[in-house]
Amino acid sequence: MVVRMVDTSDDIVVLTPDEVRHAIDVEARGRMGISGDEFIARWLRSDLPDTLAAREIGIIARLLDLTPYGSG
Amino acid sequence: MPDTRFGAFRDTLNRTINKTVSRDRLTVVPHTVDPTRAVIVAVVQGSHQVFRAIRLGNGHYLSVRMDVHLIPDGVSTDANSIAYRQSEETRGDDWIFRYEYERLQAESGTYPYPVAHWHVNATPAAYAGARPFPELHLPTGRLSLEDIIRHLIVEHAVPTLCPRADALAFLDEQRNTFQHRRTDPGRPASVAEA
Numbered sequence: 001m002v003v004r005m006v007d008t009s010d011d012i013v014v015l016t017p018d019e020v021r022h023a024i025d026v027e028a029r030g031r032m033g034i035s036g037d038e039f040i041a042r043w044l045r046s047d048l049p050d051t052l053a054a055r056e057i058g059i060i061a062r063l064l065d066l067t068p069y070g071s072g
Numbered sequence: 073m074p075d076t077r078f079g080a081f082r083d084t085l086n087r088t089i090n091k092t093v094s095r096d097r098l099t100v101v102p103h104t105v106d107p108t109r110a111v112i113v114a115v116v117q118g119s120h121q122v123f124r125a126i127r128l129g130n131g132h133y134l135s136v137r138m139d140v141h142l143i144p145d146g147v148s149t150d151a152n153s154i155a156y157r158q159s160e161e162t163r164g165d166d167w168i169f170r171y172e173y174e175r176l177q178a179e180s181g182t183y184p185y186p187v188a189h190w191h192v193n194a195t196p197a198a199y200a201g202a203r204p205f206p207e208l209h210l211p212t213g214r215l216s217l218e219d220i221i222r223h224l225i226v227e228h229a230v231p232t233l234c235p236r237a238d239a240l241a242f243l244d245e246q247r248n249t250f251q252h253r254r255t256d257p258g259r260p261a262s263v264a265e266a
Contacts, residue, residue, distance in 0.1 A: 012074060013115050017104045030163050052155055055172060059113075060111060062139045063101060063102075
């Protein structure tokens with residue numbers, strides 16, 4: 001599945017929650033070998049390794065209506 | 073449409089990047105629910121790899137991700153990650169250093185590390201700690217994107233898009249603007265509230 005951008009301009013991209021979750025899933029599988037759902041569950045428990053991948057994906061997760069921050 | 077303050081902040085960052093080390097651009101991705109929040113990141117539209125890094129003239133990459141929110145007269149950063157890496161292949165472990173800023177988590181009182189810190193992807197021969205050295209949070213002050221790009225030009229020989237002296241002078245000018253707009257508690261005492 002290719003992520004669909006619902007509204008795009010040169011420098012603004014609006015993503016739906018499902019699209020953000022899909023993007024997280026793609027990155028988490030590719031970079032950490034876990035699903036997006038597992039990433040988010042562990043991120044909410046602050047139970048992720050202190051890696052660049054976890055940090056960068058965690059910042060994307062902040063686009064969702066969730067609270068915690070995940071990893072250092 | 074997202075608040076224009078996000079666009080102004082993005083444009084400032086893009087001006088810094090596009091006048092010095094890369095023609096790639098950062099994008100505003102608004103929060104899915106909260107209109108006062110957004111993430112600033114480089115995006116590949118319509119790709120499986122949605123987010124990407126900025127390509128530099130030496131073939132290396134700068135990966136920038138910022139979690140920001142609106143304040144009355146601009147945008148403030150809650151967290152960021154700025155990483156210098158050898159390749160765009162994010163699955164690899166070829167990052168060289170990364171700077172991170174974590175204001176929100178630090179304010180929660182449960183964050184044991186420095187609000188602003190470096191990770192370095194190396195291990196000194198004399199290091200004997202239990203935790204892998206690249207995972208250590210090496211304390212630093214609040215840095216701007218300009219500080220990091222300046223470091224890349226001066227010490228990593230990253231090529232500039234204009235004469236090197238002009239790029240460095242521009243970065244210094246932009247950095248001074250950043251210092252005067254900082255809204256975090258650690259800002260210099262002489263700087264007015266943004």
